[in-house]
Amino acid sequence: MVARRAVLIALVLAGVFALGGRGFGQEFPTGPITFVVSFPPGGSIDVVMRAMAPGLQERLGKPVVIENRAGAGGNIAAAAVANAPPDGHTLLAPASSLAANPTLIKNMPFDTLKDLQAIALLFRTPLALVVCSVTLALCLLFFTGLLTNLPKAVLAAIVFAAVYRLVDIRALVRMWRVSRIDFYAAAIALVSVLLLGILQGVLLASIASIFLLLVRASHPNVAFLGRLPGSGRYSDTARHEGVEPLVGVIAFRPEASLLYINAETILEAVLSALQKSSEIKLVACDLSASPYIDLAGARMLRDLHEELASRHVTFCIVGAHGQLRDLLLAEGLAEKTDSGQWLRSLDSVLGDSRAK
Numbered sequence: 001m002v003a004r005r006a007v008l009i010a011l012v013l014a015g016v017f018a019l020g021g022r023g024f025g026q027e028f029p030t031g032p033i034t035f036v037v038s039f040p041p042g043g044s045i046d047v048v049m050r051a052m053a054p055g056l057q058e059r060l061g062k063p064v065v066i067e068n069r070a071g072a073g074g075n076i077a078a079a080a081v082a083n084a085p086p087d088g089h090t091l092l093a094p095a096s097s098l099a100a101n102p103t104l105i106k107n108m109p110f111d112t113l114k115d116l117q118a119i120a121l122l123f124r125t126p127l128a129l130v131v132c133s134v135t136l137a138l139c140l141l142f143f144t145g146l147l148t149n150l151p152k153a154v155l156a157a158i159v160f161a162a163v164y165r166l167v168d169i170r171a172l173v174r175m176w177r178v179s180r181i182d183f184y185a186a187a188i189a190l191v192s193v194l195l196l197g198i199l200q201g202v203l204l205a206s207i208a209s210i211f212l213l214l215v216r217a218s219h220p221n222v223a224f225l226g227r228l229p230g231s232g233r234y235s236d237t238a239r240h241e242g243v244e245p246l247v248g249v250i251a252f253r254p255e256a257s258l259l260y261i262n263a264e265t266i267l268e269a270v271l272s273a274l275q276k277s278s279e280i281k282l283v284a285c286d287l288s289a290s291p292y293i294d295l296a297g298a299r300m301l302r303d304l305h306e307e308l309a310s311r312h313v314t315f316c317i318v319g320a321h322g323q324l325r326d327l328l329l330a331e332g333l334a335e336k337t338d339s340g341q342w343l344r345s346l347d348s349v350l351g352d353s354r355a356k
Contacts, residue, residue: 034062038074038095073097082110185209220256222269232347252284258297286346288319298331305336318346
């Protein structure tokens with residue numbers, strides 16, 4: 001199985017020096033570096049080592065040789081390295097069976113712990129997942145009878161030990177600090193799976209996630225803008241201190257798409273701000289942060305225009321993207337507002353308003 005991740009490492013040369021008892025002041029390497037691979041050419045480890053060799057050779061300035069010695073569960077390659085001069089120039093790319101061989105073979109030609117020294121992690125493979133899956137399948141098929149007489153407390157401990165690592169407590173804590181709505185979705189999924197089972201739990205968690213997304217989308221942030229001092233930029237007055245209020249003007253920016261689920265919320269927020277202000281002559285809607293608008297959103301803007309017209313307040317739209325302009329035209333807002341302003345920035349429109 002091809003390695004899932006290969007990590008090219010500079011082989012921690014201090015560790016290599018320690019193998020040969022050399023002083024740190026001596027030059028290394030003094031000759032070719034040989035990697036003895038426990039698999040035949042074309043095997044997974046062989047592929048990784050040959051991919052790593054050119055870069056390592058360029059970095060060290062010495063030839064890097066890949067030598068394949070397959071067989072005996074990796075013991076042939078391991079014995080060759082164990083018997084090589086301990087000068088750090090002969091390295092082993094072992095088989096995964098290297099750790100288990102001492103327990104399976106009586107007369108090992110070397111001592112794994114004393115004759116070999118691990119110096120770097122080069123790659124990982126998902127083989128452990130395959131072994132665990134096969135073992136679990138065998139237990140479910142042939143060994144369930146051995147578990148029938150176990151006390152419930154023991155069975156509960158086995159289940160807990162098997163699943164507790166599936167719950168990432170640190171991730172949940174981080175979600176609680178960063179995004180409460182994501183934490184609620186994760187908590188619902190966890191509790192649902194534990195209480196209802198995997199299929200029903202995942203289904204309930206999916207429905208809950210959709211509901212939470214709709215709740216979040218139905219209450220977008222509507223930024224009421226003020227001018228940043230000494231610039232032509234505008235920012236949310238509720239989030240930034242020191243912004244200059246716009247005299248006689250309400251400029252707002254919906255920071256979400258205008259959809260049927262949030263159109264009324266945005267309209268109510270603007271009308272509420274209008275009631276709190278006095279002598280308002282212009283209301284500007286900045287759509288630069290709205291990537292999409294549906295029919296209900298366009299109708300909301302038309303209703304807002306009609307409400308402002310009844311109060312003798314001018315309404316303009318700025319920063320509208322292509323799709324937004326198409327729907328605004330179809331809804332007839334080009335006849336009610338100046339469509340030439342839809343492409344302009346808020347600062348240029350307000351500059352013209354001040355000039356008048």
